[in-house]
Amino acid sequence: MLIAVSLVFIFIRFSGDPAAALAPPDASQEVIDQYTEMLGLDKPLWLQYTNYLKGLIQGEFGYSLHTGRAVEDIFLERLPFTLNLGITAFFISLFCGVPLGFYAALNRGSNLDRVVMGFSVFAFAMPNFLFGLLMILIAALWFNAYLGGEAANVLFPAMTLGLASMGSFARFSRSSLLEVINAPYMYAAEARGILFHRRMLFHALPNAAIPLVTLIGLSLGGLIAGSVVTEQVFAWPGVGQLLVRSVATRDLAMVQFIVLSVSFTMVTANLLVDLLYLFIDPRIRVD
């Protein structure tokens, strides 16, 4: 986390003079100097760095260059929309992808298995902006409705966002269950005469689900990345759209805050996944 924070600082400092970027293009040198002083850029570099860290710890993240409001306020306004979209997408992909994968593994080699595998390749190669546009087209032509920007119509954007992770969930859970099914203890259970359903539910599924925890942690990154594009396609007023807009207008403070929160979220999520592993898989505790 400290590395990420420091990298952000280094990049901002070496990308040019923020005071000159902030001041109007035809501003005199005096005005630029004034901005420089206001932003603390006249101080030595190490002092700037410690001030920057101090600001982050005290919760002062700076002000948007365009609206002049505190960046965290704008961010928090947008966050519920992104959470709404992201969580819906996550559950759609989890509850469609994993059963599909398990079902394919149980019917290995059947036509259904091929369809599921085909779907996961399709989901991987489908750019989410194209899928989103197709969704809009379908909604407009068949349902005579324009689905965009309305909080109630979260379904289509969430399906767009969740498509890629649905494919990887299906693929991964299929291979993970296949691995478990052929394990010696499954044969032992069969030899003891345990019924098929009981064998699958209590012996195979818990073991096949363990690697999926890793994938859930990884899919968070995919969801964040995907939401940047999906929100733009559906005009969804979330953080992703804010990020794209801030990049286009070069609102550095805003971009910096969003990137820091994304990396904070990712680091926390990875930590949680590791802890969860300790909790659900006793084998790791022994090591």
Place this chain on the structure above:
Amino acid sequence: MLRALKILKIFYLQFPLSVKLAALFVFLFLLFALFGQLITNYGFRETSLFDRLKPPGSSDYFLGTDSRGRDLLARLVVGSQITVIVAVVGTLIGAILGSLLGILAAATRGKTETVIVAAIDVQASLPIIVVALFLLAMFDNSFVLFLLLVGLNGWEIYARLMRGATLSAKEQGYVLAVRALGASPFRIYLIHILPNIFSIALVQFTINLPITILLETALSFLGLGVQPPLTSLGQIMSEGRDRLLTAWWLTLFPGAIIFFLALSISIIGDWLRDFLDPSIGKNL
């Protein structure tokens, strides 16, 4: 010559149907990008205000025109060229950078390795599109910067794979032998070890290529990638986005090319991985 053809035929018979179709599509796509300019009479920047938003199949404009009367076919050809260049050069940058860093980490151990591994972890925890957007906000957008950004995509995977492979190759007999003969570290790692672990990077290259294509088109679609007057498939799509209902051809044609290209390359990549490393098995 005849012998070579025979070997080629044996290989060809081994290919699954999906791989044949995928290779055929990639071949057609490359033909289109290279020689497509010959089947249209218009340049990709040539506007004609009398011929705006002509649907596909109109006389002269085989695939229609966009809102400024530019020939969509000509734009798709140039867009395909740019997309291929960005994807291949970008993936190459990532492959070379990542592989060299991975080999360097394994070769030096110690502090250099710690730094490289830490960098790998930071990169792995951040989605590449967020990193790319961050750097785009910091620096003025230019084609070279964009290439470098796209090149960052996936470097950490090469670095991790190559580091592991180099570490295990280091312990093998042939490396001990060349070392005993007094070869320099440069010679050991780049001339002896690299060719032996090259297939790992090659497989990762074909797996990464479609991801790079999707990253480039996504950034261009957001208006933050390839800038006009140049064009790419993603940028053509974003221009057609506002006219989705009235001029569907502006988004669907480039979208279909992107989709089928990414699909074909990933099918080839999956097959190549299974082919070169049978130990993974057919489960995956």
